Amino acid sequence: MLSEFSEIQGQLKVLCEERSILLDTLRQLEAANIEAESSGIHDGDYQLSKHEYSGIGRGKYSEGSTTESSGDIEKQELEDVSDEDETSFHDTKEHFTEPAVICGSVRGAADHADNQKENENQLDDVERMHGDKEDCYSRYAQIERRKKLPDPVEKEKGVSLWSMIKDNVGKDLTRVCLPVYFNEPISSLQKCFEDLEYSYLLDRAYKYGKEGNSLQRILNVAAFAVSGYASSEGRHCKPFNPLLGETYEADFPDKGVRFFSEKVSHHPTLIACHCEGNGWKFWGDSNLRTKFWGRSIQLDPVGVLTLEFDDGEIFQWSKVTTTIYNIILGKLYCDHHGLMHIHGNREYSCKLKFKEQSILDRTPHQVHGSVEDLLGKKVATLTGKWDDSMYYISGDFSGKLKDCNPSNASLLWKRDKPPSNLTRYNLTSFAITLNELTPGLQKLPPTDSRLRPDQRHLENGEYDRANAEKQRLERRQRMSRKLQENGWKPRWFHQDSENGSFRYTGGYWEAREQGKWDGCPNIFGEFNEELVDSSE
Numbered sequence: 001m002l003s004e005f006s007e008i009q010g011q012l013k014v015l016c017e018e019r020s021i022l023l024d025t026l027r028q029l030e031a032a033n034i035e036a037e038s039s040g041i042h043d044g045d046y047q048l049s050k051h052e053y054s055g056i057g058r059g060k061y062s063e064g065s066t067t068e069s070s071g072d073i074e075k076q077e078l079e080d081v082s083d084e085d086e087t088s089f090h091d092t093k094e095h096f097t098e099p100a101v102i103c104g105s106v107r108g109a110a111d112h113a114d115n116q117k118e119n120e121n122q123l124d125d126v127e128r129m130h131g132d133k134e135d136c137y138s139r140y141a142q143i144e145r146r147k148k149l150p151d152p153v154e155k156e157k158g159v160s161l162w163s164m165i166k167d168n169v170g171k172d173l174t175r176v177c178l179p180v181y182f183n184e185p186i187s188s189l190q191k192c193f194e195d196l197e198y199s200y201l202l203d204r205a206y207k208y209g210k211e212g213n214s215l216q217r218i219l220n221v222a223a224f225a226v227s228g229y230a231s232s233e234g235r236h237c238k239p240f241n242p243l244l245g246e247t248y249e250a251d252f253p254d255k256g257v258r259f260f261s262e263k264v265s266h267h268p269t270l271i272a273c274h275c276e277g278n279g280w281k282f283w284g285d286s287n288l289r290t291k292f293w294g295r296s297i298q299l300d301p302v303g304v305l306t307l308e309f310d311d312g313e314i315f316q317w318s319k320v321t322t323t324i325y326n327i328i329l330g331k332l333y334c335d336h337h338g339l340m341h342i343h344g345n346r347e348y349s350c351k352l353k354f355k356e357q358s359i360l361d362r363t364p365h366q367v368h369g370s371v372e373d374l375l376g377k378k379v380a381t382l383t384g385k386w387d388d389s390m391y392y393i394s395g396d397f398s399g400k401l402k403d404c405n406p407s408n409a410s411l412l413w414k415r416d417k418p419p420s421n422l423t424r425y426n427l428t429s430f431a432i433t434l435n436e437l438t439p440g441l442q443k444l445p446p447t448d449s450r451l452r453p454d455q456r457h458l459e460n461g462e463y464d465r466a467n468a469e470k471q472r473l474e475r476r477q478r479m480s481r482k483l484q485e486n487g488w489k490p491r492w493f494h495q496d497s498e499n500g501s502f503r504y505t506g507g508y509w510e511a512r513e514q515g516k517w518d519g520c521p522n523i524f525g526e527f528n529e530e531l532v533d534s535s536e
């Protein structure tokens, strides 16, 4: 009896080991997949050698396999982001762990010298600021949105993963479909809208600028640029790579914004977006340049984001580098680092430094920076963390943050609390609402991400069906190169012939009003598979 038990225990141990090796291998595959997608190489362009697969079977794996499989990927060197000649920033962790905060949204930066005595409790201030946020919202219609994802229909199955690998040993990866196991039920088009979760900062920036407070305007814009990163904390799954021509609309009257995005190119992968709020417009297109470092992947977003206020003030910036660590072994996490320069066309510009996390760093995710006037004089200092909050102090404290009294710090932005119903995807409350088919969405075009079947099945926890559909749609995706070569054009964006950036051509919301979707093909439907083969 005892020996039987220990035998079973031994078998279990072997199975567990095999499972974790399998998961690591899948991570590697998926990592190669990310690299390929963003370099314009499609999922099917890999070959995984029999040697590597049989390695899995034997309980070993080759660490270099992803590098090998991505051998033909165009390797682009990174621009050297040298910050040496930039502002020298001081580590503020001693001073800003528990600052007493004055709400940035209530007063202008200039008043602060008189208000040093004010030592209010941080919580009250956050509430006060959030009260201000509510004020912004209450003008708009309220829409009832879901608080959690649907309960999964099936249980998650490790076993089917194993059989997937087992069944594909030695096969050309063109024929292998990577399982949805590593995906989150959100497409990259929807993920772009996550950057607008804290769009109230832009409403606030607009209001301040209109009142003549341009310093508060840029401070809120800077907080907005940082706030977009908050949702990436604790997220370990990959968004769905949209099909060419796939779109996503987000009409959020409750936030006073309307967002629209389209996948405008598959080779290279490019997404364009356009968002309108009260008194401002925000647009951009994004492409990722990737570098594979063995254990980590570095993603460098290429492209400029533009924010234009109705009074003509414009701000432009680019996103910083994101590195995903531990893609082979260990706990996967991502960090954002580098310099973000927010260029304004009027009085102020802003420089923000996202500090690279080091192993010994007790306070990771720090962001420091300053606002400069036209003469380069620092008029305000910013400090905070991209996954938590941003504060400012008026005046130049970049060189002497240590001497400054933390009660001067004013809160600009604080991240919302995580939802009470955490899923394995770690979506924020906002992200949970993005793929919901709310009652008002009957007139969606056939290209909307919400109608993508594999993503819907994953959201419902129907993993087998999701995998089958993903495989079918990936075959369709392989036609994209041919389509583009044959002159395929985005439906809602136009590429500027001079700088290559994409601008919204208009008409989407008007077409939606009438439910008229001429020129919007049923990209998720059935297609002629012969066309796929001829394109390869």
Ligand SMILES: CC(C)CCC[C@@H](C)[C@H]1CC[C@H]2[C@@H]3CC=C4C[C@@H](O)CC[C@]4(C)[C@H]3CC[C@]12C
Binding pocket: 026, 027, 028, 030, 031, 034, 182, 191, 232, 235, 236, 237, 238, 239, 288, 299, 301, 319, 320, 322, 324, 327, 334
């Ligand atoms: C199996 C492995 C390697 C899966 C890793 C998946 C996750 C962590 C990766 C896949 C794609 C990544 C995203 C791709 C693009 C951007 C835009 C950038 O401006 C901010 C980071 C962000 C939002 C990345 C965050 C991390 C991310 C979601």
